[in-house]
Amino acid sequence: MTSLKDLFPLIEQGDIEIKGMTADSRRVAPGYLFAALKGTVSDGRDYIPQAIEKGAVAVLSEGGVDVAGAAHVIADEPRRALALAAKRFHAAQPKTIAAVTGTNGKSSTVDFCRQIWANAGLSAASMGTLGAIGPKGKIDVGHTTPDPVTIHETLYELVGQGVSHCAMEASSHGLEQHRLDGVDLSAVAFLNFTQDHLDYHATMEEYLDAKLRLFRDFGGQGMPAIVNADSDHRDVFEKAATDHGLQVVSFGWRGEDLWIDEIMPRATGQVLNLFWRDVEWKPFELPLIGEFQALNALAAAAICLSLGMEPEQVVDGLMKLKPVKGRLELVGKTEAGAGVFVDYAHTPDGLDVLLRAVRPHTAGRLKVIFGCGGDRDAKKRPLMGEIAARQADDVIVTDDNPRSEDPDQIRHAILEAAPDAREIGDRGEAIRTVIAELQKGDTLVIAGKGHETGQVIGADVIPFSDQETALDALKGVAG
Ligand SMILES: CC(=O)N[C@H]1[C@@H](OP(=O)(O)OP(=O)(O)OC[C@H]2O[C@@H](n3ccc(=O)[nH]c3=O)[C@H](O)[C@@H]2O)O[C@H](CO)[C@@H](O)[C@@H]1O[C@H](C)C(=O)N[C@@H](C)C(=O)N[C@H](CCC(=O)O)C(=O)O
Ligand SMILES: Nc1ncnc2c1ncn2[C@@H]1O[C@H](COP(=O)(O)OP(=O)(O)OP(=O)(O)O)[C@@H](O)[C@H]1O
């Protein structure tokens, strides 16, 4: 049995059994602790009566409210207190956990870590946008960095599956909202910092500050802090690491630990010539195209190496990496050989590196279909339009999860910066139209939805997959 006092050791009385916990009154069950948190839309304290009616026996809040009919724990930082309570409630975590932050490349990097560990015979998992993937398959977690109760429930379950190594994504929302505060980390990693999420963070400085929390607030003395040495923000992350006693491990073209001497692109991969701490590795082929994918693979390699894996095992894992769902995924080719890729680029930098990665593999015209999500950073829309217009030969602006916004307005914000682009709002129609037009040597990139299986319009989620739509269209073209 877990008592309230087990969860909050500093309280004086708390001999009440706690059967579960949640920050959502709608999910309260009898015997639960309800965390009443102030949010961006509403104030959880308004839902205390409903939570108690549904059987909550204890409430956690920042105070300022009367609670009748349940114990009341008041904390200065209730989100952090909830994370620590969730950790104590689901009291097991994989021994080795690495957390990865950055605007782009987190899902890919944590997936590559899992693959490298598993290839070396370790029981490994990854957690993030693609769910928690462990030895027994996928557990849905809802968010890139889920709420702390889900995090600890999931880590506990992974331990039950025998997982010893886990790599997880640390989103800026997750860091800011203390979702990760109960996780015992063995390594932290920073990939890159470019524009996104200005709907949530007031300024780029605040966005950066949220990401820096990973290097400021989680470290133990000497913990490896993996840094992309090619990022413009290398210095600020390295300073945060050294200020807090972490040991910087840098990678990339300018890396001081794992550095790239040369990358030689091939048709379906790239040959890497790397050094790890002054020792040159035999060149080997990474079976993925695009320099950004090589950098994510290097980040994963640096994480595994700094946690003690032998270079031979890391190279073996890199040589066998499988593509990550919806990340530069080659869905198929037309009869004439024009390739169709699905990718998750949904930021200006993501779209830029994506189009630059595909260009050398395109003898003809490079075509891109993309849109921007509603209720998300509106400032990135014209930036993405401008990048697409500059990097692609044919731009088709379509819808990508308009959510509560008017899809026409989202498209027009993109089109203002891409005046020659075509506008085809219906995403399925856009994909079918462009696939039917593909000529020998062309490449089509469908960006922004990656692994997603729905189009969010208003409050509805309409089943939709870029991959399935493209495959159907390719069949039509071939037939
Ligand atoms: C902006 C944001 O991050 N919001 C998250 C946050 O909500 P919030 O605290 O602001 O919630 P709120 O709606 O104001 O409500 C306040 C509190 O009242 C509670 N409530 C509300 C209604 C009710 O009837 N009863 C009740 O108890 C809510 O559960 C909440 O605890 O905490 C909630 C519970 O953990 C999350 O579900 C919610 O995610 C929303 C749905 C979301 O879309 N988040 C996205 C943007 C997000 O987190 N993305 C990041 C980054 C993605 C990336 O990698 O790019 C991620 O890590 O996934
Ligand atoms: N290292 C990188 N630098 C720039 N862009 C990248 C990099 N890695 C991936 N991308 C782009 O970002 C897209 C998303 O990649 P991934 O899902 O790995 O990132 P993420 O950080 O997990 O994204 P999210 O914030 O949605 O969780 C890719 O499909 C690609 O277009």
Ligand SMILES: N[C@H](CCC[C@H](N)C(=O)O)C(=O)O
């Ligand atoms: N994790 C990102 C995913 C964006 C993907 C894109 N399809 C969209 O809906 O904007 C976000 O929530 O900002």
Ligand SMILES: [Mg+2]
């Ligand atoms: Mg992700």
